[in-house]
Amino acid sequence: MKKKLSHYDEAGVARMVDVSEKSATKRTAQARGFVRMKAAVLKALPDNPKGNPLEVARIAGIMAAKRTHELIPLCHPLALSHVDVDAKVKKDGIAVEATVSTTSQTGVEMEALTAVSVAALTIYDMTKALDKSITIERIELVEKSGGKSGHYKR
Amino acid sequence: MKKKLSHYDEAGVARMVDVSEKSATKRTAQARGFVRMKAAVLKALPDNPKGNPLEVARIAGIMAAKRTHELIPLCHPLALSHVDVDAKVKKDGIAVEATVSTTSQTGVEMEALTAVSVAALTIYDMTKALDKSITIERIELVEKSGGKSGHYKR
Amino acid sequence: MKKKLSHYDEAGVARMVDVSEKSATKRTAQARGFVRMKAAVLKALPDNPKGNPLEVARIAGIMAAKRTHELIPLCHPLALSHVDVDAKVKKDGIAVEATVSTTSQTGVEMEALTAVSVAALTIYDMTKALDKSITIERIELVEKSGGKSGHYKR
Amino acid sequence: MKKKLSHYDEAGVARMVDVSEKSATKRTAQARGFVRMKAAVLKALPDNPKGNPLEVARIAGIMAAKRTHELIPLCHPLALSHVDVDAKVKKDGIAVEATVSTTSQTGVEMEALTAVSVAALTIYDMTKALDKSITIERIELVEKSGGKSGHYKR
Amino acid sequence: MKKKLSHYDEAGVARMVDVSEKSATKRTAQARGFVRMKAAVLKALPDNPKGNPLEVARIAGIMAAKRTHELIPLCHPLALSHVDVDAKVKKDGIAVEATVSTTSQTGVEMEALTAVSVAALTIYDMTKALDKSITIERIELVEKSGGKSGHYKR
Amino acid sequence: MKKKLSHYDEAGVARMVDVSEKSATKRTAQARGFVRMKAAVLKALPDNPKGNPLEVARIAGIMAAKRTHELIPLCHPLALSHVDVDAKVKKDGIAVEATVSTTSQTGVEMEALTAVSVAALTIYDMTKALDKSITIERIELVEKSGGKSGHYKR
Numbered sequence: 001m002k003k004k005l006s007h008y009d010e011a012g013v014a015r016m017v018d019v020s021e022k023s024a025t026k027r028t029a030q031a032r033g034f035v036r037m038k039a040a041v042l043k044a045l046p047d048n049p050k051g052n053p054l055e056v057a058r059i060a061g062i063m064a065a066k067r068t069h070e071l072i073p074l075c076h077p078l079a080l081s082h083v084d085v086d087a088k089v090k091k092d093g094i095a096v097e098a099t100v101s102t103t104s105q106t107g108v109e110m111e112a113l114t115a116v117s118v119a120a121l122t123i124y125d126m127t128k129a130l131d132k133s134i135t136i137e138r139i140e141l142v143e144k145s146g147g148k149s150g151h152y153k154r
Numbered sequence: 155m156k157k158k159l160s161h162y163d164e165a166g167v168a169r170m171v172d173v174s175e176k177s178a179t180k181r182t183a184q185a186r187g188f189v190r191m192k193a194a195v196l197k198a199l200p201d202n203p204k205g206n207p208l209e210v211a212r213i214a215g216i217m218a219a220k221r222t223h224e225l226i227p228l229c230h231p232l233a234l235s236h237v238d239v240d241a242k243v244k245k246d247g248i249a250v251e252a253t254v255s256t257t258s259q260t261g262v263e264m265e266a267l268t269a270v271s272v273a274a275l276t277i278y279d280m281t282k283a284l285d286k287s288i289t290i291e292r293i294e295l296v297e298k299s300g301g302k303s304g305h306y307k308r
Numbered sequence: 309m310k311k312k313l314s315h316y317d318e319a320g321v322a323r324m325v326d327v328s329e330k331s332a333t334k335r336t337a338q339a340r341g342f343v344r345m346k347a348a349v350l351k352a353l354p355d356n357p358k359g360n361p362l363e364v365a366r367i368a369g370i371m372a373a374k375r376t377h378e379l380i381p382l383c384h385p386l387a388l389s390h391v392d393v394d395a396k397v398k399k400d401g402i403a404v405e406a407t408v409s410t411t412s413q414t415g416v417e418m419e420a421l422t423a424v425s426v427a428a429l430t431i432y433d434m435t436k437a438l439d440k441s442i443t444i445e446r447i448e449l450v451e452k453s454g455g456k457s458g459h460y461k462r
Numbered sequence: 463m464k465k466k467l468s469h470y471d472e473a474g475v476a477r478m479v480d481v482s483e484k485s486a487t488k489r490t491a492q493a494r495g496f497v498r499m500k501a502a503v504l505k506a507l508p509d510n511p512k513g514n515p516l517e518v519a520r521i522a523g524i525m526a527a528k529r530t531h532e533l534i535p536l537c538h539p540l541a542l543s544h545v546d547v548d549a550k551v552k553k554d555g556i557a558v559e560a561t562v563s564t565t566s567q568t569g570v571e572m573e574a575l576t577a578v579s580v581a582a583l584t585i586y587d588m589t590k591a592l593d594k595s596i597t598i599e600r601i602e603l604v605e606k607s608g609g610k611s612g613h614y615k616r
Numbered sequence: 617m618k619k620k621l622s623h624y625d626e627a628g629v630a631r632m633v634d635v636s637e638k639s640a641t642k643r644t645a646q647a648r649g650f651v652r653m654k655a656a657v658l659k660a661l662p663d664n665p666k667g668n669p670l671e672v673a674r675i676a677g678i679m680a681a682k683r684t685h686e687l688i689p690l691c692h693p694l695a696l697s698h699v700d701v702d703a704k705v706k707k708d709g710i711a712v713e714a715t716v717s718t719t720s721q722t723g724v725e726m727e728a729l730t731a732v733s734v735a736a737l738t739i740y741d742m743t744k745a746l747d748k749s750i751t752i753e754r755i756e757l758v759e760k761s762g763g764k765s766g767h768y769k770r
Numbered sequence: 771m772k773k774k775l776s777h778y779d780e781a782g783v784a785r786m787v788d789v790s791e792k793s794a795t796k797r798t799a800q801a802r803g804f805v806r807m808k809a810a811v812l813k814a815l816p817d818n819p820k821g822n823p824l825e826v827a828r829i830a831g832i833m834a835a836k837r838t839h840e841l842i843p844l845c846h847p848l849a850l851s852h853v854d855v856d857a858k859v860k861k862d863g864i865a866v867e868a869t870v871s872t873t874s875q876t877g878v879e880m881e882a883l884t885a886v887s888v889a890a891l892t893i894y895d896m897t898k899a900l901d902k903s904i905t906i907e908r909i910e911l912v913e914k915s916g917g918k919s920g921h922y923k924r
Contacts, residue, residue, distance in 0.1 A: 013513050013514075013825070013828070014512060014513035014514070014517075014518045014588075014825065014828055014829050014832070015511070015512055015513055015854065016512075016832055016852060016853050016854065017512070017852075018851065018852035018854075018871065019851045019852065020796060020851040020852055020871045020873065022851075026174060033598075049477070050476060050477050050478075050479070050536055051475050051476035051477055051536075052363075052475075052476070055167070055168065055360075055363055055476075056367055056476045056535050056536070058167070058168055059168050059227045059364055059367050059368075059535065060367075060533065060534060060535050062168070062170055062227060062228065063224070063227050063371075063533075064533055066223050066224065066231050067224065067532075067533075069836050070529075070833070070836065070837065071522065071525075071526055071529075071580050071583070072522060072580070072583055072584050072587050073518050073521065073522050073584060073829045073832060073833050074512055074513075074518070074584075074587060074588065074832065075587060076849070076850060076851065077836050077848075077849055077850055078231075078849060079230070079231055079232060079233060079258065079259075079849060080230060080231055081172065081173045081174040081176075081230065081259055082170060082171075082172035082173065082174055083170050084169065084170065084172075101172065101174045103174065103259075104849065105849075105851055105873075109590065110583065110586075110587050113583055113586065113598075114583055117579045117580075117582075117583060117598070118533050118534070118579075120579075120601075121533070121534055121572065121575055121576060121579060122534050122535060122536075124572075124575065125534050125536060125537060125572050126476075126536065128571065128603075132603060132606075132614050132616075133602075133616070134602075135600050135601065135602040136495075136575075136579070136600070136601040136602070137599060137600055137601075138597050138598070138599055139582075139597065139598040139599075139601075140595075140596075140597040140598070141590075141594060144594075152594050154594075154595070167359050167360075168358060168359035168360070168363075168364045168434075169357070169358055169359055170358075171358070180790060187444075203323070204322060204323055204324075204325070204382055205321045205322035205323055206321075206322070206671075209322075209668075209671055209783070209784065210322045210381050210382070210675055212783070212784055213381065213672055213675050213676075213784050213843045214379065214380060214381050214675075216784070216786055216843060216844065217379075217679075217840070217843050218379055220839050220840065220847050221378075221379075221840065224375075225368065225371075225372055225375075225426050225429070226368060226426070226429055226430050226433050227364050227367065227368050227430060228358055228359075228364070228430075228433060228434065229433060232847075233846070233847055233848060233849060233874065233875075234846060234847055235788065235789045235790040235792075235846065235875055236786060236787075236788040236789065236790055237786050238785065238786065238788075255788065255790045257790065257875075263436065264429065264432075264433050267429055267432065267444075268429060271425045271426075271428075271429060271444070272379050272380070272425075274425075274447075275379070275380055275418065275421055275422055275425060276380050276381060276382075278418075278421065279380050279382060279383060279418050280322075280382065282417065282449075286449060286452075286460050286462075287448075287462070288448075289446050289447065289448040290341075290421075290425070290446070290447040290448070291445060291446055291447075292443050292444070292445055293428075293443065293444040293445075293447075294441075294442075294443040294444070295440060298440075306440050308440075308441070321671070321674070322671065322674055322675050322678070323700065324678055324698060324699050324700065325698075326697065326698035326700075326717065327697045327698065328642060328697040328698055328717045328719065330697075334482060363475070363476065366475070366476055367476050367535045370476070370478055370535060370536065371532070371535050374531050374532065374539050375532065377682050378679070378682065378683065381675045381678060381679050382678065384695070384696060384697065385682050385694075385695055385696055386539075386695060387538070387539055387540060387541060387566065387567075387695060388538060388539055389480065389481045389482040389484075389538065389567055390478060390479075390480040390481065390482055391478050392477065392478065392480075409480065409482045411482065411567075412695065413695075413697055413719075488636060514825075517629070517630065517822075517825055518829055520629070520630055521630050521689050521826055521829050521830075522829075524630070524632055524689060524690065525686070525689050525833075528685055528686065528693050529686065540693075541692070541693055541694060541695060541720065541721075542692060542693055543634065543635045543636040543638075543692065543721055544632060544633075544634040544635065544636055545632050546631065546632065546634075563634065563636045565636065565721075629821045629822075630820060630821035630822070630825075630826045630896075631819070631820055631821055632820075633820070649906075665785070666784060666785055666786075666787070666844055667783050667784035667785055668783075668784070671784075672784045672843050672844070675843065676841065676842060676843050679841075680841055683840075683841070686837075687830065687833075687834055687837075687888050687891070688830060688888070688891055688892050688895050689826050689829065689830050689892060690820055690826070690892075690895060690896065691895060725898065726891065726894075726895050729891055729894065729906075730891055733887045733888075733890075733891060733906070734841050734842070734887075736887075736909075737841070737842055737880065737883055737884060737887060738842050738843060738844075740880075740883065741842050741844060741845060741880050742784075742844065744879065744911075748911060748914075748922050748924075749910075749924070750910075751908050751909065751910040752803075752883075752887070752908070752909040752910070753907060753908055753909075754905050754906070754907055755890075755905065755906040755907075755909075756903075756904075756905040756906070757898075757902060760902075768902050770902075770903070
């Protein structure tokens, strides 16, 4: 049994990155996603029975960014200096974008991506009565700056 | 539809203030509120069936201050260096006061006001069986120091 | 020492009410509060730099109702079937009202009062840059129905 | 000003659906999503420096399902009777699937979609050091049963 | 690679128990633990600089019971009908006990054990300045009733 | 009544330590605990019906460390730079150990102890179906460095 269990001990072994020695510098990240829905649902938005999904989504996204470290197991808790979420009606859906800033020892990609995801889920929730085929598409990092790994732009 | 929806996009547009360029300085805020109740309920407090509402309220207020940014959508998450909540029996109710300190890029008024509000709600919860006419009155900022906007005293 | 500590053990002794034997029935509660602010601040609301405080407050209030049991130490966790928060501009401030419903073993006064409090704090947060003298006034229960203690109307 | 503000009061007006009169029946929902990543990153997974992203993602997804109502403003808090999250390595990424069940007054689509989203974000977080071009794709409802609106299958 | 990864998919595979088919019955659980500390620290409790650890611990334990499902990954979220936490000074430490009740599809052992653990941690936190050798000992289930697995008493 | 209530006001009076004047330095803490269980349960772990409790416990412990200030009433909210949780099968149970680091104004003992406690509770939850006599034993601080009170090693 010994061998089996000692191997068993090591299975998985999730690890948080140690950022103790990193310096606290300004870091920003921008992410985006898209909520695809039928044209008819889009047109009906101003009369949506649950209210304006764009505004509720913006707020839900901002609030979710602040709770990223509670949701994503290995994320560090951070003091965020800015969160901005934007939602715009496009031809075949709603484009969501989030920008997050911090001055700390680690970056904020996950905070930006979480803000986009929860904003998109909120739009879904507020329109799902009209269209069950809605999909959330291409949640991705757009740009990132600050920190040792340097600037990234998709 | 285009015009209508583009206007629709802009409705609300809640924004968090960007504090990235502010410096981390010591900031404090003090707030207060009052829970008005009948003299009979006040007199009965030491035998209150749910326990001592003053002590439970103090603890609830301290804990709530730490979660302000989860409750108030556009508040920044902050590392608080001190939270103190005080509850005192007065002639016609209970006076609640909270003081919060931080060394960070933004102030702590909302933390102090949230601590007072939740402490007051807790007192209400623990005494409501005796008096449904209890009201929570005049939650307000008493004093605030630190940060660019300077000292404020009511 | 014995005597002193045995008395010490008993100090406070907060107790949650045991609702195990109560039946799950429909219960509703309605609460209200008022955020007093200067006429100039009220007039400027449609151009408020942080967005529309009424809509953000409604959402913050609804979300807070769902977390009441996390904030108020002796409140029971409940499945809420409805939460509605209303915020209306009046002559000298903003009137906030919340209605909460559940089918469960205990009432929802605290949920309605918490929704009102957090909605009021959110309005404060979004307008405080313009007016530090804003006060939150008279948070109180308006009506309550269901459960053994019966109907209450202020 | 009157007119302008009265219109202003109505902007947005997010509303939670009142489910008080719905009956508590068994309801399930299944959702899925996909995390696209480079073949090289996939191959390296068993030596991933942060641990096994599949297992951490499963756990993060299960935990997120339970907190859906905290994240999505107009979702009802529910007692979930089951949450299952599955993550499988495919040719060009990782397929995530979640199934959620409840016996309550409203459905669990949002819980299943939130579980998938947070599981996908967790996979992203654990592999992002190796590949910044990872995208989260097509988060969507697969199937749903129970409740008045009946069975749905994509 | 195929084989390795398919095995890799299965590593861990945490599963929540499906309680959909269980009936909602009354269930209770009682747990206990002990915080061992030096006699000198015990004697000094009534003058403890952070306040009365027994009362704060009771409240922290009650609040933690309500959040058990957020902390323990595979626990079901439950509506608790009662939580009681008791803390008593003994000869060589403080005895903590918790009793939790629910009417639902699964038991509340974890809620009782979590209440005891957090109450014990709170006592530790409030006395640690005086004694770093404090230990939390023997957290265990005392009794459990209700549900298919029947009555258990240690 | 005056006298009685003024004494009543003072009962308890929980106080958070004011760390405003402390300097932000690197601080670490290490804690441990033990989950005692029957040999038969230990041997069966690789086939445990709920999955690998060691890995789930590690993740639950890391996540709990980040939420310590929500659970322990007088703990300060902190930005943690590292959390590591280890769980190893021993002859008569599972040994849990946690190490936490921060650069801040106060130490992280409570974070390390909370991580150990929640990891131990998670192991209990995942194995309790097999053995109700499991106990969580000797949760204690192992070592602590940084801050004015200096180095401590048990």
